[in-house]
Amino acid sequence: MYQVKSARLLAENVYETWIEAPHVSRNAEAGQFLVLRIDDEGERIPLTISGVDGDCVRVIFMAVGTTTEKLAALKTGDAIHDVVGPLGQPSEVHHFGSCVLVGGGVGIACLPIIAKALKESGNSVIGIIGARNKDLLILEDEMKEACDELIITTDDGSYGIKGFAAGPLKEICESRPPDAVWVIGPAIMMKVTSGVTKPFGIKTFVSLNPVMVDGTGMCGSCRVVVNGETKFACVDGPEFDAHQVDFDLLMSRQRFYHPEEKESREHHHSGGCGCGGHH
Amino acid sequence: MADRSAEVRINDFSEVDCGISAEEAVIEAERCLRCKKPACVEGCPVGIDIPGFLKYIEEEDFRSAIGIIKNSNMLPAICGRVCPQEVQCEGECILGVKGKPIAIGALERFLADWEREHGVTVPESKEKRKERIAIVGSGPAGLTAAAELARNGFSVTIFEALHAAGGVLIYGIPEFRLPKKVVAAEIDEVKRLGVLIRTNHLVGRSVPVEELLSYDAIIIATGAGLPAFMGIPGENLIGVYSANEFLTRVNLMHANAFPQYDTPVKRGGNVVVIGGGNVAMDSARVARRMGADVTLVYRRRQEDMPARLVEVHHAEEEGIRFLTCTNPTRILGEGTVTGVEVVSMDMCELDDSGRPSAKPIPGSEQIIPADVVIEAIGQSPNPLLIRMIEGLVREKKGNLKVDEKGRTTVPKIFAAGDVATGAATVILAMGAAKVAAESVRKMFDGE
Ligand SMILES: Cc1cc2nc3c(=O)[nH]c(=O)nc-3n(C[C@H](O)[C@H](O)[C@H](O)COP(=O)(O)OP(=O)(O)OC[C@H]3O[C@@H](n4cnc5c(N)ncnc54)[C@H](O)[C@@H]3O)c2cc1C
Ligand SMILES: Cc1cc2nc3c(=O)[nH]c(=O)nc-3n(C[C@H](O)[C@H](O)[C@H](O)COP(=O)(O)OP(=O)(O)OC[C@H]3O[C@@H](n4cnc5c(N)ncnc54)[C@H](O)[C@@H]3O)c2cc1C
Ligand code: SF4
Ligand code: SF4
Ligand code: FES
Ligand SMILES: [Mg+2]
Numbered sequence: 175m176y177q178v179k180s181a182r183l184l185a186e187n188v189y190e191t192w193i194e195a196p197h198v199s200r201n202a203e204a205g206q207f208l209v210l211r212i213d214d215e216g217e218r219i220p221l222t223i224s225g226v227d228g229d230c231v232r233v234i235f236m237a238v239g240t241t242t243e244k245l246a247a248l249k250t251g252d253a254i255h256d257v258v259g260p261l262g263q264p265s266e267v268h269h270f271g272s273c274v275l276v277g278g279g280v281g282i283a284c285l286p287i288i289a290k291a292l293k294e295s296g297n298s299v300i301g302i303i304g305a306r307n308k309d310l311l312i313l314e315d316e317m318k319e320a321c322d323e324l325i326i327t328t329d330d331g332s333y334g335i336k337g338f339a340a341g342p343l344k345e346i347c348e349s350r351p352p353d354a355v356w357v358i359g360p361a362i363m364m365k366v367t368s369g370v371t372k373p374f375g376i377k378t379f380v381s382l383n384p385v386m387v388d389g390t391g392m393c394g395s396c397r398v399v400v401n402g403e404t405k406f407a408c409v410d411g412p413e414f415d416a417h418q419v420d421f422d423l424l425m426s427r428q429r430f431y432h433p434e435e436k437e438s439r440e441h442h443h444s445g446g447c448g449c450g451g452h453h
Numbered sequence: 454m455a456d457r458s459a460e461v462r463i464n465d466f467s468e469v470d471c472g473i474s475a476e477e478a479v480i481e482a483e484r485c486l487r488c489k490k491p492a493c494v495e496g497c498p499v500g501i502d503i504p505g506f507l508k509y510i511e512e513e514d515f516r517s518a519i520g521i522i523k524n525s526n527m528l529p530a531i532c533g534r535v536c537p538q539e540v541q542c543e544g545e546c547i548l549g550v551k552g553k554p555i556a557i558g559a560l561e562r563f564l565a566d567w568e569r570e571h572g573v574t575v576p577e578s579k580e581k582r583k584e585r586i587a588i589v590g591s592g593p594a595g596l597t598a599a600a601e602l603a604r605n606g607f608s609v610t611i612f613e614a615l616h617a618a619g620g621v622l623i624y625g626i627p628e629f630r631l632p633k634k635v636v637a638a639e640i641d642e643v644k645r646l647g648v649l650i651r652t653n654h655l656v657g658r659s660v661p662v663e664e665l666l667s668y669d670a671i672i673i674a675t676g677a678g679l680p681a682f683m684g685i686p687g688e689n690l691i692g693v694y695s696a697n698e699f700l701t702r703v704n705l706m707h708a709n710a711f712p713q714y715d716t717p718v719k720r721g722g723n724v725v726v727i728g729g730g731n732v733a734m735d736s737a738r739v740a741r742r743m744g745a746d747v748t749l750v751y752r753r754r755q756e757d758m759p760a761r762l763v764e765v766h767h768a769e770e771e772g773i774r775f776l777t778c779t780n781p782t783r784i785l786g787e788g789t790v791t792g793v794e795v796v797s798m799d800m801c802e803l804d805d806s807g808r809p810s811a812k813p814i815p816g817s818e819q820i821i822p823a824d825v826v827i828e829a830i831g832q833s834p835n836p837l838l839i840r841m842i843e844g845l846v847r848e849k850k851g852n853l854k855v856d857e858k859g860r861t862t863v864p865k866i867f868a869a870g871d872v873a874t875g876a877a878t879v880i881l882a883m884g885a886a887k888v889a890a891e892s893v894r895k896m897f898d899g900e
Contacts, residue, residue, distance in 0.1 A: 197659040206658075211616055217706060217715040218616075236622040240715050247579035256616035280900065338714045387706070387716075388653055390614045391835050392678040397689060403688065409837060423689055426788050434717030441712035 179230050184312050185305075188236050188280055189246045196229040198259040204267055204291040205284070205413050208233070208259030209389040212244050216255065218309075220386045220408070221254040223260055224283040231259070234283035234312065240438045243327065259381065261389045262412045267291045270353035275321070276302045276339045276345055278359025282313050283382055288356060289320035298322050300352070302342050304359075308333035340367045347374045357416060358385070361425045368416035378416040382407045384431055399423050415434055459770040463741050466628040466709060466776045469767060470534075473556075477514070478563045482510035485555050488547055493557060496545030498884035500515065500524045503542060503557055505618065510560060516573075519564040522888045523576060526561075527600040527643065528593060530569065530635045530866040531622060533562025536880050537761045543555035568637050575645045579606040584897055587612065587668035587840065589656045592620020594870025594882040595674035596643050601890035603646035605882075610668075611648060614655040620676055622879070625697070625732070627739050630764075633704075657838040665842075670865045670893045673853065674886065676837060681831045683727070687784030688828075692719055696736045696829035698727070703739050721745050722824030727781055727794045729758035733829035734765060740825065748821055752780040752798050757808045776821070784826055792820045830859060836873045842866070850875050859889030867892055 176298060179192040198208050202223045208231065211218045219241045225232030248254070265288050273292050277285045282303045287364040289299050301321035303310040306329045318324045325342045326334030335342060348369065355378040357368045364380040371378045384396045384407050391409035398407050401418040405411065455471045456462075462469055473481070485507045493503045503588040509518035522529045538544070538558040546554035568574075570853040586602050588595045591593075591613035599609045617623050622636045644650060654660055656675075665671060680695035682688050699718065702708040707718035721744040726737040729751035737747045749768070750759050751758060755777050758765055770773070776795065783794040796815035844863040846854040855861050855873045869889040870882035 197654055201659060201661055208457055215714045217708070217717075258614065258616070258655060258659065259590050260658055261655065387698060388615065390678075392680070392682045392838060393701055394682065394695040395698045399689065427689065427691060429788075431717045434711065438712045438715055438717065 175255060176257045177364070178248050178252045178254065180250050181248055184234065185310050187238075188234065188310070189313055190232060190234050191245065191248065192225075192227070192230045192232050192321070193254060193257060194230050195257040195259070198223065198232045198257060199226045199229055201228050202231060202260040204259035204288040205265030205383045206262050207389070207412060208257055209261060209386065210245075210258075211255055211256040212241065212248070212254050214255065217241055218256075218387055218389070219358075220261070220383075220389055222381070224287060224397045226287070231257075234278045234280060240442050243442070258389065262408060263410070265291065265356070265413055267295050269296045270434060272298045272300070272350070272352045274300045274302065274343060274352045274355045276304075276319075276343055276355065276357045276359075278304050278339060278357075278363040278367070279306070279310065280312070281359030281363070281381075282311075282317070284358045284423055286313060286316045286320045289317065293320065300346065301325065302327065302339045304328065304339035306330065310406050338363075338367070340370050343367060344370045345370060347376060350377060353377070356381075356413075360422055364416065365419075365421035365425075372417050379413045380416040380419060382414060382419065382424060383412065383418075384424055384427055397424035398427075456767070457773070459767075463631065463771050466742060467633055469629050470515050472566060473559050473563050475515075475563075476566070478510055478560055479513060481560060482507040482732045483521075484548065486547060487509075492545040492547055493542045493555070496540075497525075497542045498880045499525045499887065501542075501561075502533075503555075506564070507555065507560065510564070515564055516574075519568045520574075522561060522564060525595055526880075528639045528879075528884065530565035531593070531631060531637055532883075533565055534631050534635070535626060535761075537878060539762050542565055547603070565639075566635075569750075571637075571806045573638075573642060575642060576604060578604045578646060580895075581608070582606040582609070584669040585610070586670050586672065586893060587665055588672045588674055589665070590614075590620060590674035590676055590870070590872070591618035591640075591650055592674060592676045592870060592882065593622060593654075593879045594676070594872075594886040595620070595672070596640060597883040598674060598869060598890040598893075599648040600643045600646055600670045601887055602893060603643070603648045605890075605894050606757075607893075609648045611650045612654040612656045613650060613652045615705070616652050618650050618652060618692050620698075620791035621678075624701045625735070627700065627704055627735050629738070629742070630735070636772065639730050655837075657841045662841050670867065670896065671672050671836065672859075672886070672889050672893065673861070673866065673868040673872055674870045674882075675831045675835060675872045676882075677834045677876040679833050679835045679851070680828070681833065682828055683781065685781060685783055685828055687786060687790070690784055690786045690789055690790045692786070692790035692824055693729075693756055693784060693826045694828070696726075696732045696827050697832065699736055699827050700732075700739060703743075708742055709739075719825045723748070723822050724827065725750060725821055725823040726826045726827045726829060726831030728831075729753065729760060730829065730831075731760045731764060732832075733827075734760045736827045737768055738764075738771055738827050741771050741773060745825070748776055749773050750776045750779050750781055750793070750795055750810050750821075752778065753808055754778060754800060778811065780811070782813075782818065785820065790823055790826055793826055794818055794820050832871075832876045834875070839872075855889075857888075858892045859885060860892060865896070
């Protein structure tokens with residue numbers, strides 16, 4: 175059992191939860207994730223480790239289905255059955271020179287820890303964080319602190335620059351091309367945004383989020399195709415060279431269980447889980 | 454041995470084989486000739502004194518009988534159920550030459566089940582000693598090594614990456630062949646010897662290598678969990694599984710009881726399973742129990758299948774269609790699987806393994822409709838940890854190099870089970886674990 179140390183709402187439907195898990199926190203590096211299982215009937219889901227403080231790790235997630243809704247309902251002092259991690263390869267952090275980190279939506283959660291690691295390795299770091307609107311934007315203060323410069327975009331223009339993060343990224347590539355770029359967010363956003371750096375030949379990383387089970391390389395559920403080769407994202411990734419990733423396959427495989435996910439949500443909302451519709 | 458009828462059992466996950474009664478056990482044990490040089494013992498990889506325990510059964514002293522087994526095998530309820538007895542103890546039994554060999558596996562299982570009902574006596578451990586031993590992996594190899602070392606007084610910690618202990622016993626072999634409560638009870642006995650099992654700890658990640666190396670000795674028992682894929686077109690379509698994934702979703706995560714359990718799996722429809730081993734049989738029979746129409750495609754003949762005979766027989770009874778001498782060439786579909794293209798195979802001369810090699814027959818292609826395809830064509834050791842420890846050597850197929858004493862190429866690191874042999878059997882993993890545990894003990898006793 176792993177205890178929830180604090181839990182709060184960060185933005186509309188986006189939650190921040192700190193979990194006590196020393197075996198994870200003490201060994202976590204930028205870019206890694208954990209897998210958790212909330213209760214005995216629960217599934218295993220992966221979440222990025224977005225912060226570390228002593229014996230605790232932080233996850234930031236959007237409540238989109240059964241498990242993230244269950245997680246969102248947990249309060250300080252509640253227990254999570256299982257937490258395993260850190261999993262996956264750490265981000266490729268070394269001295270590049272200048273780096274740009276682009277985050278979309280809840281993908282921003284991955285960035286502060288990478289930004290800090292890059293800074294420690296002597297890089298200059300520009301952050302670009304984007305959300306649909308002002309209310310959905312997360313971690314602005316943390317990113318401001320972690321980066322040398324922070325650019326904000328919103329789709330509707332309610333805050334920062336109006337439009338997608340791809341816009342300012344392109345400008346930077348033209349005016350002062352960086353040595354490495356990270357793009358993390360929904361698959362479609364990663365596909366489009368990482369396309370921007372390709373003509374410039376700039377090394378670009380994306381963090382892939384296929385459906386996972388064990389997270390240790392045992393099942394192959396998380397397979398993705400990179401440079402024409404099948405890889406297991408949980409052990410070979412989750413970060414890969416953006417310009418070699420088959421994003422269409424990733425997006426297709428993310429839909430593997432859409433009918434079942436809907437059924438599961440309906441089951442839980444109808445009180446089939448015995449919670450009376452509380453998560 | 455009574456099996457529940459196929460029509461009934463395909464609707465649930467309860468055990469197929471109901472076991473034998475005490476009366477049946479005594480009658481069966483009486484048939485034993487008490488051979489002076491018992492061939493059956495030669496056939497058992499852990500060398501159980503088989504005539505010894507059969508004699509106690511005959512005398513209806515079940516407590517002493519199980520005691521004899523446990524001298525050599527800490528997991529008898531498991532082995533009695535899943536050992537390929539026909540090629541081991543029973544395969545060697547002298548009575549098998551002319552008639553039926555003694556049903557050694559069924560008797561072993563009977564005794565273990567009897568003991569679980571009548572109260573388990575935990576064997577005594579030797580005096581506590583100061584050395585700390587780390588074991589990586591809680592499959593049969595890790596559990597056996599842990600039990601052996603704990604009985605010798607060592608302080609033993611098992612690290613397991615998954616949330617439950619047991620390895621393949623818990624995530625691979627289905628409930629209807631090996632009930633999880635049986636596995637849990639045998640694991641509980643290992644814990645009662647004082648072994649600490651730390652689940653959710655992936656060694657190399659949650660436990661850094663330096664921390665692992667701070668133990669006085671280490672046994673790597675991480676199994677062969679890395680699934681192989683055929684490498685044919687269409688493998689990444691929705692609906693294509695490795696057997697590991699499919700079985701894990703059902704056995705470990707209970708996807709058969711979805712949506713009560715949250716883990717989904719594709720159910721029903723047409724399922725094509727590729728392979729001819731235990732893993733393929735288990736996948737086929739699990740899919741069948743969730744309402745699917747199942748076709749098992751195997752590239753050689755039925756008699757060449759490496760699965761235990763009884764599993765092949767059970768699968769047939771349960772209505773699994775066997776398409777032998779057939780090999781898949783492509784998986785078809787747009788986003789989601791719709792079918793598998795297969796080609797018939799011509800059986801040729803025997804190859805090194807004594808089985809016929811097979812060549813595709815041009816023009817014999819056909820398409821089998823499929824909503825789900827499960828590839829059960831083999832597993833190899835997960836390289837994650839092995840690559841992280843300097844000095845360990847990986848041999849062909851990724852097996853970790855060990856000598857006959859279970860020693861790796863790095864001092865104080867030992868290994869046992871599938872990680873060293875490649876995918877094998879429960880009892881071979883246990884046998885190797887005993888050897889490795891003995892080597893650890895000798896290292897500290899200066900022998
Ligand atoms: C390495 C990695 C890191 C991730 N980090 C974060 C994070 O920091 N914050 C965050 O909000 N989300 C993250 N995700 C996605 C997160 O795992 C899914 O949102 C979550 O599993 C949804 O579960 P659910 O039951 O609530 O929703 P469901 O209704 O079951 O699923 C909604 C969608 O989430 C995806 N999904 C479902 N099950 C899984 C699974 N077992 N593994 C991966 N994806 C799944 C599918 O695309 C699905 O359509 C990460 C995914 C990966 C692979
Ligand atoms: C579906 C299926 C059916 C089978 N049927 C039979 C049968 O009927 N009869 C038979 O005799 N054999 C059968 N086998 C084979 C048998 O199960 C294996 O040979 C046996 O389990 C090997 O034992 P092991 O302890 O070496 O490894 P495993 O049982 O594979 O256990 C290894 C454990 O190590 C853990 N691990 C791996 N890496 C790490 C790490 N870095 N840190 C922490 N933990 C780690 C894994 O999570 C796993 O739990 C079957 C196998 C399968 C897959
Ligand atoms: S452990 Fe396996 S091989 Fe040995 S006697 Fe028991 S069933 Fe036979
Ligand atoms: S070989 Fe058969 S008959 Fe002989 S001792 Fe063993 S079980 Fe009994
Ligand atoms: S999640 Fe199972 S292999 Fe990656
Ligand atoms: Mg879900």
